Amino acid sequence: MPNAILDPTGGAGYAPAAAGPGQTGSLVLAPRRRGLTGAKVGLLVNTKQNADIFLDEVGKLLVERHGAAGILARTKAAFAQPAPECLLKELTTECDVVVTGIGDCGSCSASAVADGVALEGRGTPAAVICSDAFTGSADAIAGLRGAPGYQYATTPHPVAALTPAQVRERALAVLPDVVALLTDPR
Amino acid sequence: MPGSGKLDPDLAQQAIEYCYQQDWSDGLPLVPVSQPLLDRFLAQTGRAPQEIIGSLEATGRDCTVELAAINAAMAGCRPEYFPVVLAAFEALMLDRAARGGGWQSTSGPAPLIVVNGPVRGELGLNAGGGVFGPGFRPNATVARSIGLIVRNVFGVKPQVLEQATQGLPGRWSICLAENEEESPWEPLSVEAGQPPGDSAVSAALLRTCEFVDNRHTQDPEQVLWDFADTISRTGALIFRDASCGVVFCPEHAQLLAAAGFSKAGVKDWLVEHCGRTGAELRRAGKDGVNENNVRFAGDTAAPGSGNSFSRILPSRQHVPIVVAGARNAAISMVVRVFGLWSGTAVGVESRAGAWAGQAAPEG
Numbered sequence: 225m226p227n228a229i230l231d232p233t234g235g236a237g238y239a240p241a242a243a244g245p246g247q248t249g250s251l252v253l254a255p256r257r258r259g260l261t262g263a264k265v266g267l268l269v270n271t272k273q274n275a276d277i278f279l280d281e282v283g284k285l286l287v288e289r290h291g292a293a294g295i296l297a298r299t300k301a302a303f304a305q306p307a308p309e310c311l312l313k314e315l316t317t318e319c320d321v322v323v324t325g326i327g328d329c330g331s332c333s334a335s336a337v338a339d340g341v342a343l344e345g346r347g348t349p350a351a352v353i354c355s356d357a358f359t360g361s362a363d364a365i366a367g368l369r370g371a372p373g374y375q376y377a378t379t380p381h382p383v384a385a386l387t388p389a390q391v392r393e394r395a396l397a398v399l400p401d402v403v404a405l406l407t408d409p410r
Numbered sequence: 411m412p413g414s415g416k417l418d419p420d421l422a423q424q425a426i427e428y429c430y431q432q433d434w435s436d437g438l439p440l441v442p443v444s445q446p447l448l449d450r451f452l453a454q455t456g457r458a459p460q461e462i463i464g465s466l467e468a469t470g471r472d473c474t475v476e477l478a479a480i481n482a483a484m485a486g487c488r489p490e491y492f493p494v495v496l497a498a499f500e501a502l503m504l505d506r507a508a509r510g511g512g513w514q515s516t517s518g519p520a521p522l523i524v525v526n527g528p529v530r531g532e533l534g535l536n537a538g539g540g541v542f543g544p545g546f547r548p549n550a551t552v553a554r555s556i557g558l559i560v561r562n563v564f565g566v567k568p569q570v571l572e573q574a575t576q577g578l579p580g581r582w583s584i585c586l587a588e589n590e591e592e593s594p595w596e597p598l599s600v601e602a603g604q605p606p607g608d609s610a611v612s613a614a615l616l617r618t619c620e621f622v623d624n625r626h627t628q629d630p631e632q633v634l635w636d637f638a639d640t641i642s643r644t645g646a647l648i649f650r651d652a653s654c655g656v657v658f659c660p661e662h663a664q665l666l667a668a669a670g671f672s673k674a675g676v677k678d679w680l681v682e683h684c685g686r687t688g689a690e691l692r693r694a695g696k697d698g699v700n701e702n703n704v705r706f707a708g709d710t711a712a713p714g715s716g717n718s719f720s721r722i723l724p725s726r727q728h729v730p731i732v733v734a735g736a737r738n739a740a741i742s743m744v745v746r747v748f749g750l751w752s753g754t755a756v757g758v759e760s761r762a763g764a765w766a767g768q769a770a771p772e773g
Contacts, residue, residue, distance in 0.1 A: 227444035229425060232434050232480045232562040236471060271702050304511025305467060330573030331511020334468055361514065364570045368469055 251341060251371035254349045256408035257320065261291035266319030266348075268311070270303040270336060273384035274391045275326040278353070281395035282323055282402060290403060304331035306338040316348040321406045327354030327362055327376075328383050334365035337376060341369045351405040353398060357381035377401040429484070433567075436557055436582060440484040450489040451479035455496060455759055463496065464503045466564040468514065469571065473499070473563045478555070481562055485554040486547065491533055493759040494548070494611060495555045498523045498585070501613035501756040502556065507749035512615050513566045518574025519615040519748040520581035521556050522655075524732050526599035527609030529758050530587040537587035539736035541657075542580065542619065542743065549585045557582030578618050586734045592660035593733035594667030601673070602755035609758035614655075614730065615748035617646065624662070625740040630669035633662060633740075634679050640744045641684045642722065644694035650703040652722045653747035654684070655730035660737040677726040684723050689716035727753050 257263060265286050267279040279297070286292040296318050300307045315322050322343050327333030333354045340352035354362050356378040366374035378401075379394050386394065425442035429435055441447075452459055452475070459476035475496070482495045502508045502521055512519055525535050536546035543549055566572045590597050599610035624636045641654045656676075658666075666676055691697040691705075697715075698708035723729055730751045735741070 227446065229428060230443045230445065230448055230480050231432075232443070232477065232484055232558065233565070234474070234477050234563065236563075236565065273700075273704060273706070302510065304514070329511070330514035330516050330571070331468065333573070334514060334571060335511070338468070358573060360569055361571055361573050365468070368565065 249367070249370050249372045251344060251369075251374070254344045254347045256349055256406065258409055259290065259407055260286055260321065260403065262293045263291075263320040264294050264296065264318065265292045266315040266322035267295060267297040268307060268315060268322055268324035268339060269297060269299045270325065270327075270332050271299060271301075272303055272326050272328045272332055274386055274388075275328070275383075277388050277391045278326055278379075278383070278395050279323060281392045282353075282399065285395060285399050286323075286403075289399070300339075303329070304335060306335045306342065312339070312342055312346060316343060316346040319348065321349045321351070323351045323353065323402060323406075325353030326379070326383055327352065327358050328381075330358070330361055333358035333361045337362045337365045337374060338369055340376060341366060341371045341374060344371070349406045351402040352376035353402070354378055355381040355383055375405060377405060434484065434558070434562055436554070436561060440558075441486055443480050443483045447483050447489075448476070448479055451483055451487075451492045452476065454489050454492045457496070457759075464499060464509075466509070466513070466566070468511065469565045471564050473559055477563045478559055481558040482551070482555040485558050486551040487555055488547070488551075491548050491552055494525060494529060494533065494535075494552050494609075497611035497756040497758045498525075498552060498613055499556060499559065501611045501752070501754070502615075504752035504754050504756070505614055505749060506752075507615050512748060513560050513564060514571050514573055515748075516573050516575045517617050517748065518572070518577035518581060519617055520578055520584055521553065522614050522616045522745055523553055523556070523585040524598050524612045524734075525552075525585065525587045525609070525758075526590065526597040526604070526612075526755070527607065527758065529609035530590075535585070535587035537589040537591075537734055539738070541586050541589075541734040541736075543583050549587070550583060553583045553585035578616075580616075580619060584616070584619070586657065586732065588732055589660060589734045592664070592737055594664055595673040595731070595733065598730070598732050599755040602753055604755045604757055609760065610755040611758060612730075612751070612755040614751040617746040617748050619657075620744045620746070621741055622744060623739075623741045628665065630666050630671060633665060634676070634683070637742070637744065638680060638683045641680065642686055644686060644691065644696055646746055647686075647691075647694075647696055647722060648705060650699040650705065650720075650722075651724045651728070653728040653750050654723065655732070655745045655747060655751070656680075657732045657734050657743040657745055659735040659740060659742045660733060661740040662742045663733045665740070673731050674726060676731060677729040680729050681721065681723045681725065685719055685721040687716065688718045688720065691720065692716065727751065
């Protein structure tokens with residue numbers, strides 16, 4: 225009987241599960257509002273170049289065009305890491321929905337999705353915005369966080385080198401996807 | 411070790427292929443690891459197999475001594491290399507970028523691992539000709555072990571969680587022994603807090619290595635200006651500040667030392683002289699610096715700012731210096747640090763008598 229070949233991963237493989245309606249993997253998404261009228265919107269800015277302009281514009285458009293009641297903008301100190309507990313707690317306590325991004329690098333695309341999953345787990349609908357060059361990383365971390373197939377919005381790559389006017393155009397373009405992620409009109 | 415006539419290449423090939431099928435490989439063949447081989451690795455350390463030696467918050471994965479041993483064995487290490495692998499991993503975990511998003515970065519950084527002390531000779535680590543490799547088992551396999559740990563234990567694989575745009579040559583293969591015997595200066599490990607004569611490992615993440623070939627002058631300042639030019643190139647500047655080391659060949663190091671430069675003196679000279687003028691930075695679209703210290707293309711030129719000189723290396727800690735390589739030419743390597751070297755070396759665990767007479771105990 226030969227010796228077994230040992231597993232260098234410690235048995236920690238990816239374990240995506242089939243997703244049902246309103247559910248991704250083991251994660252149950254936060255309940256959606258029918259619309260955003262009167263909703264307080266949290267913005268979780270990750271400090272990547274242009275992320276502040278991008279999310280500020282999304283917030284402004286949600287107020288102007290979708291009746292959101294107000295904005296609470298917060299910045300996370302380390303874009304590469306998931307947001308700290310205290311920040312998640314503040315956003316989920318103070319806000320009805322949260323928009324976060326921009327996932328525009330290897331680590332920050334993953335951590336933005338991790339933040340989205342964490343917000344959903346705390347009962348607050350989240351819309352994560354990633355550059356479309358980082359869907360591989362974003363999808364992989366969703367799987368690792370127990371939310372395979374987690375939906376997020378994408379904006380075309382690149383983002384960092386855009387002018388402020390171009391960034392605001394991007395915000396306008398992604399707005400319908402953000403609204404769709406945060407609401408369920410049924 | 412039995413003679414080659416008693417080994418079964420067909421069985422070995424099947425085991426290697428099995429490892430590929432499990433998606434454990436960095437692309438090159440792996441050594442399939444069995445419990446007896448793992449036990450020989452674990453016998454080289456007094457640390458408990460389940461002790462956690464590093465964690466990656468992004469993936470929620472922990473690395474234990476045992477998992478590190480399996481990956482080191484797969485990488486081709488001999489058991490007696492394992493304490494160096496443990497020290498190298500621990501030294502890397504002191505680098506903030508390696509605990510944070512470094513492994514997932516678009517820059518695809520490579521660990522630089524530097525070994526000091528008697529363990530270099532005991533294991534046969536190369537400190538001389540061709541020190542950046544290949545050709546030397548401990549140098550190649552210690553570095554490869556780190557790559558396999560990141561892949562298999564932390565779960566960071568290329569084009570998935572690892573998002574390197576192009577990556578860089580030398581990732582998972584840069585492990586140098588310092589050429590202490592031909593260095594005019596104190597070893598890196600001593601500068602980094604370890605007692606002289608002790609074996610220790612230092613590590614940092616690199617963005618790339620770039621040679622400086624200057625066999626043209628005996629003037630130390632001319633030599634240093636040649637290094638300053640490479641260190642100061644705008645393509646490598648993304649933040650206000652940079653960190654950039656030099657792996658000096660013995661000839662450059664000895665020339666500088668003979669001219670009166672201590673290691674600290676070389677660092678101070680480079681801190682003083684490396685940088686760019688406002689006009690040069692503007693030409694490359696990197697003259698602005700935002701509140702996060704990221705460079706950007708400024709809109710307008712402030713009067714006189716074109717001639718201003720911006721230094722890029724803030725302190726000695728930003729300029730790690732090592733001596734390695736052969737004494738046969740004045741060719742050195744600028745090593746561009748991804749974040750900031752911790753400045754701390756990690757001692758190599760020594761098991762009394764474990765190194766001596768280690769001739770092929772396997773069988």
